[in-house]
Amino acid sequence: MLDELYSVAGSAFAVGNLAWILFGVTLGYLVGALPGLGKGTATAVAIPLTFYLEPLSAIAFLVGISKGSTAGSAVSAILLNTPGEPSSTPTAMAGYPLARAGKAQKALKMGLFASVLGDLFSTVVLILVAQELAEYALGIGPVELTAILAFSMVFIAGLSGRSMIKGLIAGLFGILISCMGLEIETGSPRLTFGLIELYDGLPLIPVAIGMLALSEMMIQIGQRQRLADEADLLKGSSKREDQIVTLADWKNCIRPIVRGSLIGTVVGILPGLGASVGSFLSYGAERRASGRGADFEESGAIEGVAAAESADNAVVPASLVPLFAIGIPGSVIAAILIGAFTIQGITPGPLLFLENKDLILGVYVSMLAASVMLLFIGYFGQNMFARIVRISPALIMPIVVFLCCIGAYLQGGGTFGIGVMIVFGIIGFFSKKYDFSFVTFLIGFVIGPSFELSLRQSLGLVTDLPELLDHPVAIVFAVLAVVGVWRLTVLQRKQMAEMAKAETN
Numbered sequence: 001m002l003d004e005l006y007s008v009a010g011s012a013f014a015v016g017n018l019a020w021i022l023f024g025v026t027l028g029y030l031v032g033a034l035p036g037l038g039k040g041t042a043t044a045v046a047i048p049l050t051f052y053l054e055p056l057s058a059i060a061f062l063v064g065i066s067k068g069s070t071a072g073s074a075v076s077a078i079l080l081n082t083p084g085e086p087s088s089t090p091t092a093m094a095g096y097p098l099a100r101a102g103k104a105q106k107a108l109k110m111g112l113f114a115s116v117l118g119d120l121f122s123t124v125v126l127i128l129v130a131q132e133l134a135e136y137a138l139g140i141g142p143v144e145l146t147a148i149l150a151f152s153m154v155f156i157a158g159l160s161g162r163s164m165i166k167g168l169i170a171g172l173f174g175i176l177i178s179c180m181g182l183e184i185e186t187g188s189p190r191l192t193f194g195l196i197e198l199y200d201g202l203p204l205i206p207v208a209i210g211m212l213a214l215s216e217m218m219i220q221i222g223q224r225q226r227l228a229d230e231a232d233l234l235k236g237s238s239k240r241e242d243q244i245v246t247l248a249d250w251k252n253c254i255r256p257i258v259r260g261s262l263i264g265t266v267v268g269i270l271p272g273l274g275a276s277v278g279s280f281l282s283y284g285a286e287r288r289a290s291g292r293g294a295d296f297e298e299s300g301a302i303e304g305v306a307a308a309e310s311a312d313n314a315v316v317p318a319s320l321v322p323l324f325a326i327g328i329p330g331s332v333i334a335a336i337l338i339g340a341f342t343i344q345g346i347t348p349g350p351l352l353f354l355e356n357k358d359l360i361l362g363v364y365v366s367m368l369a370a371s372v373m374l375l376f377i378g379y380f381g382q383n384m385f386a387r388i389v390r391i392s393p394a395l396i397m398p399i400v401v402f403l404c405c406i407g408a409y410l411q412g413g414g415t416f417g418i419g420v421m422i423v424f425g426i427i428g429f430f431s432k433k434y435d436f437s438f439v440t441f442l443i444g445f446v447i448g449p450s451f452e453l454s455l456r457q458s459l460g461l462v463t464d465l466p467e468l469l470d471h472p473v474a475i476v477f478a479v480l481a482v483v484g485v486w487r488l489t490v491l492q493r494k495q496m497a498e499m500a501k502a503e504t505n
Contacts, residue, residue: 012365020057024064025373032072044209045403055344060366066333071115087312090283094304111309112378118310120371121261122317130324142457147477149451154481164489170436174444197416204339206412210421215428253306256286260310268318282311335442
């Protein structure tokens with residue numbers, strides 16, 4: 001593996017490629033530091049920039065954005081108690097009290113170090129695991145693939161929102177929308193409503209930009225006064241020990257970082273769990289291990305910042321494992337990256353390592369380079385990024401909406417793409433308001449064509465139920481899907497009952 005990585009180091013470390021990685025990480029960190037913006041929004045808006053790039057630079061650029069924005073979201077979480085993303089909420093819980101106590105710089109630095117270490121660990125796991133899984137996935141047939149895709153959809157639907165039913169509705173709606181266009185076997189038009197622009201189906205990029213970026217801007221515009229009122233940067237202490245990470249801090253935080261990196265990596269590999277699950281699990285584990293209880297949120301805890309940030313950032317590279325290995329996007333970032341791969345004429349999945357091995361190896365090296373750049377950009381630019389959170393949302397939001405329109409216009413066939421973006425922006429707005437998982441919708445939309453094709457092939461291969469016995473892997477995943485629906489529904493009902501009981505008391 002080391003020899004293979006060394007063979008592509010020349011292209012990965014080319015000046016042009018490194019420049020795009022640096023730009024991606026810097027842009028991502030900047031976007032992450034701004035309240036209300038996240039890696040999904042940043043990556044979706046930036047995809048049109050990759051149209052004229054080489055495949056390696058394009059993918060490395062987008063991965064750099066996702067890494068930078070995940071780490072940068074800790075800035076607004078610690079300084080303003082306003083997480084840039086839901087996954088940064090534990091960071092705000094443990095870090096904002098430290099900032100109020102004059103230890104903002106200490107908390108920011110530890111958050112950065114933990115982010116880089118978690119990200120680096122997860123990237124190494126991706127390099128070691130993805131190809132091995134892909135070699136196994138080459139032996140998977142249509143029947144097994146259908147069962148795996150169905151299980152993934154159920155798994156994602158149950159864990160990406162509060163309601164299993166709403167998650168399944170969102171995922172099935174995504175699959176339905178993916179059916180627009182010419183039917184896969186006969187070429188008959190489906191759900192085109194007489195529009196010739198829909199014969200090729202809905203373009204992924206305008207749909208993703210609408211569901212992620214535009215809908216988020218609609219929500220943030222309604223909260224712009226609150227965001228403007230909170231943008232008052234906290235002053236730090238003049239004591240040197242409150243501005244640096246001491247040896248004692250490292251001793252307290254090394255175990256939470258290791259635990260958080262492991263939790264985040266496992267959560268990232270499992271499709272649908274997401275960074276929020278990883279950061280909350282890691283934070284909760286450290287909170288319990290410390291024995292401090294509510295004091296974590298009252299006085300602040302640098303260990304809590306380290307635990308949450310290491311897990312949060314470990315999820316991003318690990319979520320690419322199912323994408324590279326079997327072509328299933330396990331997160332929003334992975335779903336958006338499929339659009340970038342498609343632009344470059346590349347299909348993610350097990351054949352990726354056979355047909356585009358040098359590209360994937362180059363991406364690996366670029367990801368390692370992005371981790372190093374993240375450390376330097378975050379450390380030396382932290383004060384500047386902290387001041388950027390003062391910028392009025394009234395200036396930021398129009399720029400983001402303008403970039404959304406440009407991206408949808410370029411990748412959606414002109415004004416038709418802007419129309420698609422607006423429609424799905426409205427759908428995304430109501431999805432978020434009523435807790436329908438937009439993550440499940442996007443993943444259902446992305447895997448819809450593969451699911452339909454494998455299902456049709458399976459129906460041709462398996463004509464009688466006894467023939468399913470020849471496909472034990474498919475049976476296992478089908479059973480897991482059914483059990484998953486039942487189990488997750490029961491757990492969610494119990495949680496809702498407990499919440500209702502707590503409110504009445």
